[in-house]
Amino acid sequence: MIPFDFQPRTRVVFGTGSLSRLGELARELGCSRALLVADPGIVAAGHVARADASLRDASIGTMLFDDFDANPDSAMVAAGAARAAASGIDSIVALGGGSSLDCAKGINFVLTNGGTMRDYRGFGKAAKPLLPMIGIPTTAGTGSDAQSYALISDATTHEKMACGDPKAAFRVAILDPALTVSQPRAVTAISGYDALSHAVESFVTTRRTEISDVFARDAWRRLEAHYERVLHNPADLSARGAMLFGAHEAGLAIELSMLGATHACANPLTARYGTTHGMAIGVMLPHVVRWNAAHVGNRYAELLGLPTDTPAEEAGERLSARLQTLARAGNLPATLQDLGVPRADLPLLAAAAATQWTGTFNPRPFDAAAGLALYERAY
Numbered sequence: 001m002i003p004f005d006f007q008p009r010t011r012v013v014f015g016t017g018s019l020s021r022l023g024e025l026a027r028e029l030g031c032s033r034a035l036l037v038a039d040p041g042i043v044a045a046g047h048v049a050r051a052d053a054s055l056r057d058a059s060i061g062t063m064l065f066d067d068f069d070a071n072p073d074s075a076m077v078a079a080g081a082a083r084a085a086a087s088g089i090d091s092i093v094a095l096g097g098g099s100s101l102d103c104a105k106g107i108n109f110v111l112t113n114g115g116t117m118r119d120y121r122g123f124g125k126a127a128k129p130l131l132p133m134i135g136i137p138t139t140a141g142t143g144s145d146a147q148s149y150a151l152i153s154d155a156t157t158h159e160k161m162a163c164g165d166p167k168a169a170f171r172v173a174i175l176d177p178a179l180t181v182s183q184p185r186a187v188t189a190i191s192g193y194d195a196l197s198h199a200v201e202s203f204v205t206t207r208r209t210e211i212s213d214v215f216a217r218d219a220w221r222r223l224e225a226h227y228e229r230v231l232h233n234p235a236d237l238s239a240r241g242a243m244l245f246g247a248h249e250a251g252l253a254i255e256l257s258m259l260g261a262t263h264a265c266a267n268p269l270t271a272r273y274g275t276t277h278g279m280a281i282g283v284m285l286p287h288v289v290r291w292n293a294a295h296v297g298n299r300y301a302e303l304l305g306l307p308t309d310t311p312a313e314e315a316g317e318r319l320s321a322r323l324q325t326l327a328r329a330g331n332l333p334a335t336l337q338d339l340g341v342p343r344a345d346l347p348l349l350a351a352a353a354a355t356q357w358t359g360t361f362n363p364r365p366f367d368a369a370a371g372l373a374l375y376e377r378a379y
Contacts (some may be wrong), residue, residue: 004209006256009169010135010146014245016178016237022051022093023058025172028055029132031091033061037104038095040066042138043156045182050137051095063253068103071270074117075155077106084111084134092133094170096140098151105168108133117152120163131318135170138179140223140243141191141278142199143251145173150174158271173234173246177241179232189231189330190278192243196326197225197281198250200289200319201260203303204296205361212256215249220303222246224322228329250360261366262288264359265374268352270365271355282332283339286320287377288362293317295364346375 004295007022013021025035034055038048043066052062065083068076084092084107109120110131119125135145144150149164180188199220202212223246230239264287266280293316298308301315304322324334333339341349348373353359359366 002209004256006211009166011150011172012175012248013172014175014241016071016176016241018174019047019050019179020054022134022136022174023054023056023060024092025174026055026060026164027092028060028120029091029134029171030274031060033063033087034091035087035089035107036062036093036095037080037107038064038100039068041095042096042100044255047138047179049241051093053298055093055262063089065107068099071153071274072099072103072106073153073155073158075116076111077117077152080107081110085105086307089131091131093136093318094133095136095138097137097139098144098159100135100150101142101144102150104133104135105305106152106163107148108168109165112215117161117163118154120165121161123164124166125163126165126167130165130167130372132171134172134174136174136176136179137244137247139183139187139191140180140240140247141194141196143247143254145170146248146251147255148181149255153271159377160267160271173248175244177244178238178241180244181237185231185234186331188234189281189332190276192227192230193282193327193330193332194224194278195243195247195250195325196227197262197285198259198324199223199246200253200285200303200323201244201262202250202253202257203364204292204299205257205260206363207361208257212253215256216253217303219246219249223250224238224326227326230327236268241277258361259358260288261292261359261364261370261374262360264353264356264362264366267356268349269339269341271347272345272351273341279333279339280332283334283378285375286323288328289320289323291377292362292364316318325332336375343379346372346379349375
């Protein structure tokens with residue numbers, strides 16, 4: 001067995017209606033005044049009002065910060081930290097998709113340790129303790145609720161910065177499937193496919209271990225079986241729960257084993273064109289699976305439940321085909337042309353992809369030439 005060091009940092013509270021326990025859980029952490037971080041859509045859906053009521057019932061004061069968007073950047077984080085500093089908060093509650101959860105982590109870094117988000121790029125850069133945080137995902141997607149990393153864009157360059165520290169993990173994650181029912185079908189499709197990619201990529205990275213395999217394998221099992229089901233029947237709470245917990249498991253797998261070339265290729269698309277992350281993933285993932293198959297075809301066969309002696313190329317082709325079927329079910333774009341990417345930009349994108357940290361963990365060596373070959377396949 002490959003050696004590993006696994007220490008869970010986040011208490012997980014799962015169940016329909018579990019949002020109602022927010023005040024109780026925050027009080028157990030000693031919170032008295034919390035910054036509520038939630039985007040305007042989550043506010044409009046009524047989730048923030050319910051969270052606020054639960055906190056106030058527990059005699060916990062609140063302050064709302066919602067001035068950020070789907071790709072929170074360093075300027076938005078700085079504004080949130082300034083708002084928090086002026087409010088005398090002692091805790092943070094993040095409610096929403098990955099943008100809300102990542103923005104909350106970013107605010108915590110800057111509020112407690114000073115500087116800007118650029119200072120925390122990488123891992124372990126926070127010298128001082130962070131405030132206790134509770135994460136409440138409303139999408140089954142990023143798995144940020146299970147991770148100690150925040151993905152924050154540089155407001156100047158638009159490059160995504162991975163900023164991680166053990167202290168940035170949520171103390172509690174509340175997984176309430178009912179919160180995911182209100183999201184539009186497109187959000188369900190895009191975020192769910194992102195979660196699928198996390199399970200697939202984390203299962204084959206160079207950092208994978210037996211413990212990360214446990215989470216990635218089970219995440220794939222839940223997500224693959226329920227993705228189409230939840231798109232067909234959005235009110236199916238059983239399917240919603242499977243997707244939400246599967247996304248959390250995939251997030252745990254990322255925390256332990258990281259990601260690969262799919263995310264390395266997707267990030268420049270978001271930085272350069274503002275492409276929604278899950279759409280970029282949907283275009284790139286099947287091609288990366290085919291490209292990686294010669295190196296990890298046996299792992300792909302395991303995900304599909306195929307015999308261990310299945311030829312590597314066949315396993316990669318079958319997994320890629322299944323991923324394309326799921327992408328079609330979610331009405332995701334199929335090619336880079338669908339995303340409006342000019343062919344002339346492919347070399348620039350490949351050069352940017354080669355600088356992405358996640359590419360260093362891909363099971364097949366990844367560089368600018370490999371990135372260009374993958375973009376060409378996806379065009």
